[in-house]
Amino acid sequence: MLEHTFCHIPGLGPKTERRLWQAGISCWDEWREPPPVSMKTACPTEIPALLASSRRALAADPAFFTGRLAASEHWRIFPHYRDAVAYLDIETTGLADDAEVTTIAVYDGDAVTTFVNGEDLDRFPAFIDRFRVLVTYNGKGFDVPFLERFFGIRLAQAQIDLRYVLARLGFKGGLKGCERGLGISRGALDGVDGYFAVLLWNEYRHTGDRRALHTLLAYNIEDTVNLERLAVEAYNRQVATTPFAAELNLEWPVPPPLPYSPDLDVIDRVRRKYRLDW
DSSP: OGGGOOTTSTTOOHHHHHHHHHTTOOSGGGOOSSOSSOOOOSOGGGHHHHHHHHHHHTTTOHHHHHTTSOGGGGGGGTGGGGGGEEEEEEEESOSSTTOOEEEEEEEOSSOEEEEETTTTGGGHHHHHTTOSEEEESSIIIIIHHHHHHHHTOOOOSEEEEHHHHHHHTTOOSHHHHHHHHTTOOOGGGTTOOHHHHHHHHHHHHHHOOHHHHHHHHHHHHHHHHHHHHHHHHHHHHHHTTSTTHHHHOOOOOOOOOOSOOOOHHHHHHHHHHTTOOO
């Protein structure tokens, strides 16, 4: 989709982009001067140079595009850098400034890797550095700044925050709300949320019961693995509104084997302990 994209050009929005497609300029290589449609770009003469830079960036610089596209349009980069994507989700002890990361789950489209506070969190910065794109839900507002503060690092990867992409499609209500709207079921983890994840961590820390930790990791991993399904669904729905749907539609991803399963007895125990009902 990137080579069909023109709305990363300053002052050129999706409506003008669609008019370009209709006028026969469907990709960068078809650009011609003068352009066949009127545009409000400040420097139309600079467009050929920007498209040349776009061709160079296509190989290995996704941030070139995310830095020029609106957050709701970042879906456009997804298939081009899919082999360098990390689907990322974190769990924490809360939202306060002194809160800590408890677990991190990263999915690379093939395998899941987890990190646990008190065990191997220190491995995370070097591990995540191998990826060029982070796919999250609300990662721009929470996960990424939280990780940067907690580890004292800078995560310079391009980001696809599905919160903005899915909101453009009408799906809101948090990650779980978007999943429900798209027919994704959580099974045994239905009803478990971020607050319950904090309780699971507390249960593990206070009792040493690793079943509570494994249930927390199962929840964290579910959040992460589902991001790929949401990314593909969002991409296909957006592509369906373009003239390129037939050639660009992505296949539904096959979920990976999950290394942890939720313990129903632990979930019930924590739910009763804190008098939670769902």
